[in-house]
Amino acid sequence: MNLEMRNRIYNQAKDWVLQAGMVIRKKMAEPLEIETKSNRNDLVTTMDKDIEYFFVSRIKQKYPDDKIISEEGYGDTLGSLKGTVWIIDPIDGTMNFVHQKRNFAISVGVYHEGIGEFGFIYDVMADTIYSAKRGEGAYKNDYRLPKLNSEKQITESIIGMNHFWLCENRLVDEKVMQQFIRTIRGTRLYGSAALEFAYVSEGIMDGYISMSLAPWDFAAGVIILKEVGGEIYTATGEEINMLKKNSIVACNPSIKHEIIDKHLKAGRK
Ligand code: 2AM
Ligand code: CA
Numbered sequence: 036m037n038l039e040m041r042n043r044i045y046n047q048a049k050d051w052v053l054q055a056g057m058v059i060r061k062k063m064a065e066p067l068e069i070e071t072k073s074n075r076n077d078l079v080t081t082m083d084k085d086i087e088y089f090f091v092s093r094i095k096q097k098y099p100d101d102k103i104i105s106e107e108g109y110g111d112t113l114g115s116l117k118g119t120v121w122i123i124d125p126i127d128g129t130m131n132f133v134h135q136k137r138n139f140a141i142s143v144g145v146y147h148e149g150i151g152e153f154g155f156i157y158d159v160m161a162d163t164i165y166s167a168k169r170g171e172g173a174y175k176n177d178y179r180l181p182k183l184n185s186e187k188q189i190t191e192s193i194i195g196m197n198h199f200w201l202c203e204n205r206l207v208d209e210k211v212m213q214q215f216i217r218t219i220r221g222t223r224l225y226g227s228a229a230l231e232f233a234y235v236s237e238g239i240m241d242g243y244i245s246m247s248l249a250p251w252d253f254a255a256g257v258i259i260l261k262e263v264g265g266e267i268y269t270a271t272g273e274e275i276n277m278l279k280k281n282s283i284v285a286c287n288p289s290i291k292h293e294i295i296d297k298h299l300k301a302g303r304k
Contacts, residue, residue: 036119036147044098044145045153045168048121051093052141055086055125056159059141069133078129083107086125086141094121104278106251116149116277122254127156128227136160142229144254146277154258156233165233165259173236173262182264183238189293192219192241195231199246206246206270206282211302218293228283232256235285236263242286242294244270249280260285270299 036044059082068081084107091109094101098119103110105123113120121143126132128139141157156165165180167173173180200212216222223240225231229252231243236259245252254277257267269275270282272295284294 036152041152041168044119047097048143048145048153049155049164049166051090052143052155052157052164055089055141056157056162058089059086059126059159063136067133076130078133079107080126080129080133082132083126083129084109087123090121090123090125090143104250104254106249113278116146118148120146122146122250122277124229124251124254127229127252128225131226138225138227138230140227140229140233142251142255144256144258146254149277151254151258151261154255156229156255156259158230158233165236167259167262169258169262171262173259175233175237180237180263183287183289185264185289187241187287187289189218189290190220192287192290193221193223193239194219194294195223195225195234195240195243197224197226197245200244206304207299208302208304211298215294215298218298228252229256232260232285235265235287236260238263238287241290242284244294244299245283246270247280248283250277253281253283253285256285264288266291268295270295271303272296272300 070079071077072079087105087107087109091103101119102113103121124142126139127142132139137160143155145153152169154167165175228248234240235243266288267285275281
């Protein structure tokens with residue numbers, strides 16, 4: 036991808052993300068049709084579908100050779116990341132969108148030949164956009180995010196993690212997770228993986244752990260987090276696969292060993 040094309044696609048993608056956010060805010064007061072997917076708490080609304088269509092229709096028209104991976108079914112089924120691939124979650128944190136009317140995000144990551152080029156995480160109600168271009172740093176609106184603190188201690192770390200580690204954890208022994216929670220300073224749960232990646236990138240959380248995330252939940256976050264020196268692994272410390280669901284550890288590298296080797300791997304069931 037040459038420089039001119041890079042800038043053009045970046046600006047276009049950012050424009051679409053902001054426009055889509057405006058659509059959501061404008062329609063926020065309208066009645067919602069809510070359905071469930073894999074289980075009674077896995078929600079999808081007409082807004083998720085409409086916003087995904089908003090992106091897919093525009094990408095297909097303007098960049099017909101590009102491919103799309105997205106949550107609600109308008110995208111392509113891909114076996115590789117060849118060419119340019121847009122990975123989109125129209126609403127990340129649908130339960131927050133439905134119940135809380137805040138703390139949800141539009142997440143868009145653009146990959147070229149398997150490499151993350153641009154990422155956008157748009158906190159729609161706060162009107163805050165986290166963005167990154169590979170090699171050019173990450174931003175919160177117009178503010179360039181500094182590199183993560185390279186001397187972060189695990190005992191002073193705040194880690195984003197959800198209740199599934201307590202009640203449905205099939206990966207790691209509960210006792211080890213309890214020990215982990217006693218070791219760190221505190222936990223947070225925001226209910227939007229994309230926003231949790233953004234907060235780790237901003238340095239207001241030091242890590243985020245999830246048992247299972249889909250590519251659209253983390254595609255943009257990976258690009259943004261890498262720009263501030265953050266790292267992303269599976270719970271067993273392996274490289275993540277952008278085409279599948281993965282367990283995820285996104286963190287400040289100075290606490291990676293403590294999270295993965297000393298706890299998640301050590302307590303693996
Ligand atoms: P969603 O709102 O787009 O579904 C909630 O802790 C986070 O996990 C959200 O980012 C949510 O994305 C995601 N999530 C919820 N259910 C999931 C599932 N079955 N697989 C993968 N990610 C899921
Ligand atoms: Ca979603």
